[in-house]
Amino acid sequence: MKDFWFIRTSLLLAVALGMGGCEAFIPVPPPPPKVKPPFSYEPLGVRNSCFVESVHFYDIYKSKNIDGGWVRLLEWGNQEGDYKIGAGHAVAIYLANGKVFGYDINFGFWPIEVPVEKHADITEVTPKVFVHYPQFRPVFARYREDWVYGSPPKAPEFLFYHANPDVRDATRVASELGRFREVSVVEFSYMEKGVKQTSAAAVFVFNSRLCVYFPRTGTHISNPLVRQVKSLELVGFIIKRIYPGATDVRLQPGGYLLFPPKS
Numbered sequence: 001m002k003d004f005w006f007i008r009t010s011l012l013l014a015v016a017l018g019m020g021g022c023e024a025f026i027p028v029p030p031p032p033p034k035v036k037p038p039f040s041y042e043p044l045g046v047r048n049s050c051f052v053e054s055v056h057f058y059d060i061y062k063s064k065n066i067d068g069g070w071v072r073l074l075e076w077g078n079q080e081g082d083y084k085i086g087a088g089h090a091v092a093i094y095l096a097n098g099k100v101f102g103y104d105i106n107f108g109f110w111p112i113e114v115p116v117e118k119h120a121d122i123t124e125v126t127p128k129v130f131v132h133y134p135q136f137r138p139v140f141a142r143y144r145e146d147w148v149y150g151s152p153p154k155a156p157e158f159l160f161y162h163a164n165p166d167v168r169d170a171t172r173v174a175s176e177l178g179r180f181r182e183v184s185v186v187e188f189s190y191m192e193k194g195v196k197q198t199s200a201a202a203v204f205v206f207n208s209r210l211c212v213y214f215p216r217t218g219t220h221i222s223n224p225l226v227r228q229v230k231s232l233e234l235v236g237f238i239i240k241r242i243y244p245g246a247t248d249v250r251l252q253p254g255g256y257l258l259f260p261p262k263s
Contacts (some may be wrong), residue, residue: 032110
């Protein structure tokens with residue numbers, strides 16, 4: 001399992017990107033004590049999923065309005081040397097039965113031993129989370145929350161039998177997140193060792209940021225605030241930043257929302 005990290009770059013529009021891969025998980029004995037989830041929950045079961053998995057849980061939890069619906073996505077980066085921020089992680093923090101809990105794709109559901117009145121204090125919560133990741137030097141920890149605008153259109157279909165595993169994972173994410181927010185699936189081509197390859201990504205907005213989930217590398221987040229994604233221009237830039245030389249960025253057949261620019 002890989003997890004969450006950030007890089008920054010710039011465009012003509014001063015676009016900065018956060019990159020969420022998923023660092024190899026090293027089990028830490030003993031793991032936190034597990035508890036029952038607050039509702040029946042099925043993980044996405046895709047690669048590099050810490051961010052999209054946390055969004056998935058976030059959306060379902062919000063829809064059930066448990067304990068007033070308080071839930072946050074907690075994310076952080078990993079300091080590697082003096083100048084590099086590497087792979088970190090993302091988890092969900094939530095309230096249930098008057099207590100604080102966490103959901104982590106690596107550990108499942110576990111109690112976070114902080115007073116319930118301190119649930120929104122990230123300085124109280126993060127030490128209880130970071131203790132399970134001693135291989136990290138956590139930096140830039142933050143809570144993220146979201147506001148879904150209106151009803152989403154029909155969610156993309158999960159192409160379970162598709163021959164390309166990237167398309168399978170991207171459509172799995174899109175089909176689940178698309179129950180609560182607008183999500184599209186794009187395909188693109190790139191060269192690997194002289195051979196043309198096809199991959200896919202799921203595109204959505206969370207915390208007013210453009211998020212692009214790549215099955216091979218994780219979720220990449222733009223810093224500029226956005227409400228909707230109306231073209232492939234910015235998505236194409238992100239894809240080409242991660243896959244230099246990528247071409248033919250297009251909607252996956254059966255996708256929704258995104259439309260290629262006329263030019």
